[in-house]
Amino acid sequence: MTRKALPDELSEELSDVELNNLHGADYAERFESRKNLDRLQNLLGHVVLPPACVVGDFGCGSAMVLEFLDRSRVKQYFGIDLSAPLLAKAEQRKQRLGFNQAELLQQSVQDFCALRPGTLDMALCLDFSEHVYDQELLSILRAIHASLKPGGVLYLHTPNAEFFVEIMKDRGFILKQFPEHVAVRNSRQQSLLLQQSGFTNVEVGYLPHYNILRLLHPLSRVPWLGRFFKARMFITATK
Numbered sequence: 001m002t003r004k005a006l007p008d009e010l011s012e013e014l015s016d017v018e019l020n021n022l023h024g025a026d027y028a029e030r031f032e033s034r035k036n037l038d039r040l041q042n043l044l045g046h047v048v049l050p051p052a053c054v055v056g057d058f059g060c061g062s063a064m065v066l067e068f069l070d071r072s073r074v075k076q077y078f079g080i081d082l083s084a085p086l087l088a089k090a091e092q093r094k095q096r097l098g099f100n101q102a103e104l105l106q107q108s109v110q111d112f113c114a115l116r117p118g119t120l121d122m123a124l125c126l127d128f129s130e131h132v133y134d135q136e137l138l139s140i141l142r143a144i145h146a147s148l149k150p151g152g153v154l155y156l157h158t159p160n161a162e163f164f165v166e167i168m169k170d171r172g173f174i175l176k177q178f179p180e181h182v183a184v185r186n187s188r189q190q191s192l193l194l195q196q197s198g199f200t201n202v203e204v205g206y207l208p209h210y211n212i213l214r215l216l217h218p219l220s221r222v223p224w225l226g227r228f229f230k231a232r233m234f235i236t237a238t239k
Contacts, residue, residue: 040126063102081106091104134183138193155235190233190235204235216231
């Protein structure tokens with residue numbers, strides 16, 4: 001079941017050990033089959049890479065973004081994740097692509113950012129925030145904010161809790177939530193956490209789903225009912 005995002009809303013939370021177990025070797029094997037490359041290419045089409053960009057990819061998984069980042073504009077790429085199995089796949093991808101300016105680190109976001117204040121031009125949090133409870137996400141976002149240069153941009157992609165499929169999962173109606181999706185939020189909840197972390201100019205856009213449900217996206221423009229057909233949030237925020 002998804003967890004409500006506001007700090008004053010109580011729910012049972014998994015322990016750190018339980019969360020880590022959800023992202024072990026089995027998850028790593030399922031990860032790439034579930035993450036469609038065309039979907040990721042579409043996401044990165046919404047990302048603006050400045051010249052000589054230093055990128056932090058938080059919750060990088062197997063670093064699939066390396067397939068599509070313009071390396072001529074990337075001075076340095078940091079991929080940060082806690083999953084050793086996923087980072088092993090990321091290292092294989094780095095070597096296959098010859099992406100020599102990529103560095104992959106098994107490290108917490110907070111530890112990484114503490115060593116690199118004001119370093120990053122851009123931060124990516126793609127399909128990451130729904131894996132993290134509120135207080136931890138608040139700590140992570142504050143760390144990322146500190147690691148960005150003034151004017152640096154965070155790009156965040158995540159499921160939308162108001163999408164009718166997510167509502168069905170939350171209520172246990174026919175569909176089941178992915179067990180590792182412990183905190184699917186709506187735009188208000190996600191924006192509040194970003195603002196509490198120091199980010200400004202928080203802009204929320206909506207993208208279609210990536211399977212056949214994308215055909216329902218035009219309904220997102222229908223008055224009153226449209227909010228239930230906005231499958232994915234793509235958020236930009238500035239330091």
